[in-house]
Amino acid sequence: MGLMDGSYSYADLVRKYDQFRVPVGRLKIDGKELGDGVGVESISASLSLEKASAVSFRVVGAYDRKSSGFRSSVKSTLKLGSTVSLSLGYGSSLTEVFQGYISGVGVDFSDDPVLEVTAMDVRGLMMEGTSRNEVHVVTTYSAAFQAVMERYKVLCTKLSVDATDADEITQIAQTTSDYEFVNSVLARRANREFFVLADTAYFREKGKVTAPIVTLDWGEGLMTFSRSSLYQNLKITVIGFDPENKEAVKAQVEEKADEAQKAVGAAHETVITDPDAQEEKKARKRAEKEALERKRRAQSGSLSCVGLPELVPGRFVAVKGLDPDLDLDYYIQEVRHELNGGGFSTTLEIGGWDG
Incomplete structure (x- = not known):
């Protein structure tokens, strides 16, 4: 393990x-x-x-x-x-x-x-780098990630990559630092988490391992605990386009910071246009990812x-x-x-x- x-x-x-x-x-x-x-x-x-x-x-x-x-x-x-x-x-x-x-x-x-x-860690080096202007000729976001991380193999000797769908792209342009490109472009579009632990860089499905590391009991292991939630009543709508059928695709997800909260008025709707959402399944995955990120920001x-x-x-x-x-x-x-x-x-x- x-x-x-x-x-x-x-x-x-x-x-x-x-x-x-x-x-x-x-x-x-x-x-x-x-x-x-x-x-x-x-x-x-x-x-x-x-x-x-x-x-x-x-x-x-x-x-x-x-x-x-x-x-x-x-x-x-x-x-x-x-x-x-x-x-x-x-x-x-x-x-x-x-x-x-x-x-x-x-x-x-x-x-x-x-x-x-x-x-x-290596992300500090990636953040300090100047913006690049280059085109990665690859067919997947995970391949683009591997190409970028090749520059840092002295510090990051291992990669753990959850491969993304084949033939989802033919090339992708980079106009930012390596960190911004991986974290804000590749990871966001591919619904992945980018982080580094010890000698390994991860490009991983979000929350991939749901089993807890350990259970800490109050008074035995757990010394202090605090948490808070902010009111949140969201409706995330992602709109894409299916080029084969030449029609719009749409997916919608609702999210609350706390399932027990009372609704105060209608849900606040956020509409996201995603050119990569070429089918309902991809649009839904993007909507679910956005909803989860916003929920986590409201919970601390x-x-x-x-x-x-x-x-x-x-x-x-x-x-x-x-x-x-x-x-x-x-x-x-x-x-x-x-x-x-x-x-x-x-x-x-x-x-x-x-x-």
């Missing part, structure tokens, strides 16, 4: 990690750990579904007071652009949760001199628990023991891991649930 398809019981994780007794974070720079005598004071990792994931850490013990300078071996290791991987866990049971590149290095002389390092919340590297964006987590209306599966939008002198904790930003 991997991070994107594994499911666990909380009791199994307690046993696996020996009661969560010895939290460990292992950083590697260009495939190597930092040298002896150099330590990492704290590690913060933010893993996101919708933006570049980032890791920051503080390096201590690298300053030589006799020579009044940081060790040359450390400075030569922590160079901008060096690759970074982070594995988290307990004892010898570690899981890689991040792979990227050093995007920033700073110093802090307020107390003992430390080096402050920030790393971002957070929860915290003991540090669990198994919790990743793009999966569901279940909670129990709160209230019958709250004991549901929640979609994970963002994960924040914190490892410092106070231990290892995980906080989730959630959005999207049924009930």
Whole structure:
């Protein structure tokens, strides 16, 4: 089982990690750990579904007071652009949760001199790139995605792609940055999620794995929980054109943020014209995708628990023991891991649930 398809019981994780007794974070720079005598004071990792994931850490013990300078071996290791991987866990049971590149290095002389390092995943590099003007001669959106990601294989060594329909296009023009093109054009048109986890870039059907990673009980695993919903009463209409029969196609989906809410007036209708919706099935898929995205934007919340590297964006987590209306599966939008002198904790930003 991997991070994107594994499911666990909380009791199994307690046993696996020996009661969560010895939290460990292992950083590697260009495939190597930092040298002896150099330590990492704290590690913060933010893993996101919708933006570049980032890791920051503080390096201590690298300053030589006799020579009044940081060790040359450390400075030569922590160079901008060096690759970074982070594995988290307990004892010898570690899981890689991040792979990227050093995007920033700073110093802090307020107390003992430390080096402050920030790393971002491949999406940071894709966002910084200038707009491109090129045409991808491909027959599927998934093939266009693979062509773009070929440029980043140093950071993203693996691709996990849910193939899209064959012969849906003959070519597609790119006039934006690689990130905007993949995230706002390819993923949107193909009804896919684009995100990165560790060394793998995903171009995946939305909410593909519905089984929750783990169930967290209030008072056992689940430390804090909050959520809120905004009123939403929508009607999403997608209109396309069937070139074979030379007629318009149409699909309509209604969506509420909360099924228990009372309707205040008529539903607000949004009409979307989609040139790719050449049959009712495609128009409906686009309407359902838009409705789901808007529902998730109207639902938000957070929860915290003991540090669990198994919790990743793009999966569901279940909670129990709160209230019958709250004991549901929640979609994970963002994960924040914190490892410092106070231990290892995980906080989730959630959005999207049924009930």
